[in-house]
Amino acid sequence: MTNGITEVRKADAIFLTGSNTTENHPVIGAQIKQAIKNGTKLIVADPREIELAKYAEVFLKIKPGTSIALSNAMMNVIIGEGLHDEDFIKERTENFDEVANLVKDYTPEKVAEICGVDAEDIRKAARIYAEAERGSIVYCMGITQHHNGTENVMSLSNLALATGNLGKEGTGVNPLRGQNNVQGACDMGALPNVFPGYQPVNKPEIVEKFEKAWGVTLSKEVGLTIPEIVHGAEHGDIKVLYIMGENPMVSDPDTAHVEKGLKNTFLVVQDIFLTETAELADVVLPAASFAEKDGTFINSERRVQRIRKAVDAPGVAKSDWEILMELMNKLGYDKKYNSAEDIFEEIRTVTPQYAGITYGRIEEVGIQWPCPTEDHPGTQFLHQGKCARGAGLFMPVSFSPSGELSDEDYPLVMTTGRVLYQYHTRTMTGKTEGINEKAPESFIEIHPSLAEELGIEDGEMVKVSSRRGEIQTKAKLTDIVSEKVVFMPFHWAEGAANVLTNGSVLDKYSKIPELKVCAVKVNKIS
């Protein structure tokens, strides 16, 4: 997030898209509702009429995969009606003209057709966002998990730049992080192209810095992303795959393909339970849970916060860091750490954004990076006064349809997501009785008129198939989805949505799979 979490309450308008906040980030969902009570105007764009849609001044029930068209049309209205912030554009940005030129074609009428919404609602949404003194854009995986996820984000960032909604409180471009420490994992360079602190692995001076810090010679070749690793395993190129705390057998698209890959490599899985993925492993290592170890998690607003050991790990299970260190030592790298804090001290020396943060400083309250020195208070919101890269760069991006569209064989578009009571692949929530009482099983949301056409009743088991596979799940009739769109949460291994999803279409920049759109058909089980 460019801005702090509670700043949503300071926004005059919030443009919420691709985030079902009250279910997936409930505490932020509550804060958005608080904001609305105090006069903040809400715009929601989503293929489903989520709870927050009821609170919106404008709700745009867009077809899945059409976000760029919507952003560009909003930009068309903003520029056409002179609602853009000329001073901000002149002083703080570059490349505006190219975007202005591109969006001329994206008239509300034309885009209304693409998105399946009303042209007047697009105008209304654009005006509310652009006229707000402070406008905040909040989004999540509904924006990113597409073949053009990165460009989706660029189209949103264009809106923020054009209206000067960046670098001040209550504004910004704010992706909500889905997992407790996605931010920390990214910050630490658990990514194939960057070292800790987003320092590129193919930049000679950076490589030299890390070679010196770690006392080894390093590869300058960018590594593989998860979809590429799984693909590589399937084709025999990955001989050893070490998975820590992930369950790709449920979380990744196209389960059959994932299974083939994982079975075709020497698989090590380090986890707290024998997950669907661990069941396929050659070696399983028992890890400590968050309550059994010290360390830090970095939240969505870049805040470095402590976790602390409260109970002992079961059996001979160990903290992940201890396991990794002992394995490093076994492989001939002798570095010893006595605690998580020891490792954090090393992190500070190689990660400029973390240099000023110590365990001592975050004992009571976490600090938001960047925090370059020990007397720096941390950074509540980014791009103040000046964008981090210098001038804020407008990126002209065109709408292109999703990689897999509905057709005669698979006439429906399926989109996936989560529900309040479950979490990701249920490794943790699946072990809590009350949770399973509230959200016991996989289901598919089907519009009542589609259900009628198919002769399907509420609660009936149905067959759902795509080009990847076929599952059975329970029909839930609801008009929060459109007639040609169905929705499935992906949590359950039984009746798993990801047997159906498409792992072959990836975003060209980030390699994120197009999990939010795939073509399916629904059949009654006779």
Add this chain to the structure above:
Amino acid sequence: MITVKINGFEVQVENGSTILEAANKIGIKIPTFCHDPRLRPHGSCRICTVEVKGGRNLPTACTTPVYEGMEVETESDSVVEARKEILDLLLANHPLDCLTCEKAGRCTLQDLCFKYDIKETSYDGAKKEFEIDNSNPFYYSDQNKCILCGKCVYVCGQLQSTEAIGFAERGFPTHIATPFNQGLEESTCVSCGNCVSVCPVGALMPKSKEKFRYWETKSVRTTCSYCGVGCQMDLLVKDNKIVEVEPAMGPSNEGLLCVKGKFAYNFVGHPDRLKTPLIRKNGKLEEATWDEAYELIASKIKDAKENHGPNSIAGLSSARCATEENYLMQKLMRAVVGTNSVDHCARL
């Protein structure tokens, strides 16, 4: 700034501050049931009653703004007498089952009765006879213990913004209820438990699997391990087991949690947890020692590296693990194995 005198001590506070805020500033504790700094003050419980010099009656500290030169006594005879009377009236229809009440040790009513020596009620009035609402899997509502402070209603309405509960009926039968008394399970309640966390008595209680007393627990401040909001919370631990989770006033959650943070913690001590390393032998995963596991992994990594190069090895790190652990995973892959093929589930 305004200067006021509380129990003889001078304190300077901003214009518009309440007596309660002024007292807090200098560490003078005024008891409250219904007050919560996050809520609009409503002064319904009256227990924070204080004496203001020159005043005609005893105002509530939580709703009364200070003025220049104000002189306040927080434990004068008339204040103590009023508080005793309030407690006496509350006890008139409150069960005296502290021996078995799960809230004992963290009950404001119990604490204040102890402080002001109220053993029992002097009134012989009617007793409430509500059925306990057990319909929610995570917590129950025992309206016989409710003192009608309203904090649950306001937290649900003003902060959580779900508005699942409200006051029903008037006078003696007043109680906290869901619309049409249909029960929690049939309501719009999202099981966040934020009402439970603020209840000062035993009216809204978590359904704990363990029997424990609050004084037997230790509290450990940590960060929630579910989504990326980073809610701060306290794990209450008894005998190496988490028995309850309470929200803390973290910068991103401000004392709120959701159902997962508040109630979905039993996975930690779950019997199915992995307890030893396992190695596949003859197609089956069998228990092994750490040394055996490390030996096998190290030899496979060395083999692959020698015969197929470091890029034949890959690591998936985890958005669920600590920052320090993610750092070590990428260091293991980069510095020790020699490949940049390390990724995690940010995209999924």
